Amino acid sequence: MDTHYISKITSFYHAHKRMPTYSEIAALLGFRSKNAVYKLVQKLVDEGIVDKDKSGRLLPRRLESELPLLGLVKAGFPSPAEEELRDSMNLEDFLIEKKESSYLLEVDGDSMIDAHIAKGDLVIAERSEKASDGDIVIAEVDGEWTMKYFRDRGGKVWLEPANKQYKPIYPTEGLRIAAIVKGVIRKY
Template structure:
């Protein structure tokens, strides 16, 4: 068997395991890996797993049980748009990551809201976009926050000057808001997500 064919075989096996994990959300057992890879012997699976551990595709936790490695991170990260698409050989070296891990720090305090209205268009937040809001973080000046002003909820830049607070839209057609009464801040916008199709 040629080197390329062996590489391809290994790759398809990794793909099979990744698919299994994607589909079920749990790691396959050794026998199941055997079925996926077409191996009858658990020893063969053992050797395969060892190899995948070295490649960081899989890992082990403190108790020696199989945990996902790079297969848990679905997106391959490349460089910049200008760099374009590297060759397949380079692609393998690229880092992989999970969007959940990238964007969510505190899962219990994080919510997703759909944006309505165009008051933040200037900041690249369009109506229909989704924003992740963290209730736990303390809002700093310059943050985009979700706040309740005089009974209505909006999303605006927060500006603090001394002890005065202003809510600044990112659209010149709207005016800054200087809340008269209390200002309830629901959370800090930590990320924006837009889906095209």
């Protein structure tokens, strides 16, 4: 169908970081009239693939940067035909709630290895001075920065590594929490 048109528009969007104008789509698809594009766009809007401004400009929707989410590994593997039906999601929106106060940190050391956070991984940290029991936090304790589990049992707080080789840290003079770890990403 027009899946070929969509992929061309998607390419443009990713290359130029904005949606094409009607003239540009015409050039892209080989149309000589903007009206041909206009009618095509109407259909794409009806299908929920793109959106329109109130001023008519195109906005990405399905094609933005979403990845198909195909289900559990163990549950079997969907055929290409099934894929259309499944959910899809935007990585960025999924991982990061507060863009302004989030940042990435590269992990060094193995103190959180039992939580399956390994050296070389990137963690998504969200600035916060408060944490709840069980959170993984980036904190400064006694002048040094580390990533540990935050423990709070009835007001008594300490930091606990996820590695039996290390001991919990009971802060002597103040514990400064800088951020809470909200996610982990790893690339092969």
